[in-house]
Amino acid sequence: MTPHDEARLIAAARKGDSRAYAALVDAHQQAVRGFLRRFNGVWADADDIAQEAFVTAWAKLNRFEGRSSFRSWVSGIGFRLARDARRARGRAGARDAAWLQTQEVAENEASIEDRIALERAMAELPDEQRAAVALCLGEGFSHAEAAAILKLPLGTVKSHVTRGREKLLRALETSDGH
Amino acid sequence: MDTEARLRAALRAAAAPARDPGFALAVIRAAEAGRYKKEAARSVLRAGGVAAAAAALAALGLDWAAGNPAAFQNGVLSAAGLISLVGLARLMSARARVLLKR
Secondary structure (H helix, E strand, O other): OOHHHHHHHHHHHHOOOHHHHHHHHHHHHHHHHHHHHHHHOOHHHHHHHHHHHHHHHHHOHHHOOOOOOHHHHHHHHHHHHHHHHHHHHOHHHHOOHHHHHHOOOOHHHOOHHHHHHHHHHHHHOOHHHHHHHHHHHHOOOOHHHHHHHHOOOHHHHHHHHHHHHHHHHHHHHHHHHO | OOHHHHHHHHHHHOOOOOOOHHHHHHHHHHHHHHHHHHHHHHHHHHHHHHHHHHHHHHHHHHHHHHHOHHHHHHHHHHHHHHHHHHHHHHHHHHHHHHHHHO
């Protein structure tokens, strides 16, 4: 979707055009859901939060100034909703290995052990570090986009990504040794 | 495969959602349900406010009428007269329009 198409759809959605908004949701759902799944760890909850984020975004669309992309803006809303939900639920509830049984991707792309080790290591990362890793390494957002989404300085995001990546690599190396 | 490549593969594999055509529909439905709830709550509040204001006015009016029965009677008669006059005027203007059309 070109920025022009996106701007046109946003303008129509602001006027209440549900088809235009559905097209926006359709174009960005994978990135937002992917980020929230990586951040949250529990897929079903993450998809519910993604849905809530898109609903909130539509209600607040008049406040969207276009300084970031629509995808970044919705991801930011989703991040804050997910963070609040995690705080309410407690960290222990975030761990859920059952998701690995319902993989939607090719099984031979990464070993099941690596995916479990990654999931565990991700759950151990502090919230902002996990979010930065999920955005930049998982979904391919730029550091600047992640900084805008997480409302953090650019340097902090870069440092979170570097440190988070190191921890994840260490976790994979450790799991290799067992 | 080195650890770096394994990390990339694991990150790519885990949590990558397929495009779900039902997701956008669920979002639109949830948004519309939310709007409907808000509208319903607003209309209940509006009706409640109007009813409370009407009750307060009625209570004040009754209180005043109990203290001033003569003035209340005059007021009722004046209002009835005014309503009759307005009704008569509307009836006559309607008749006049019919006659003029002919």
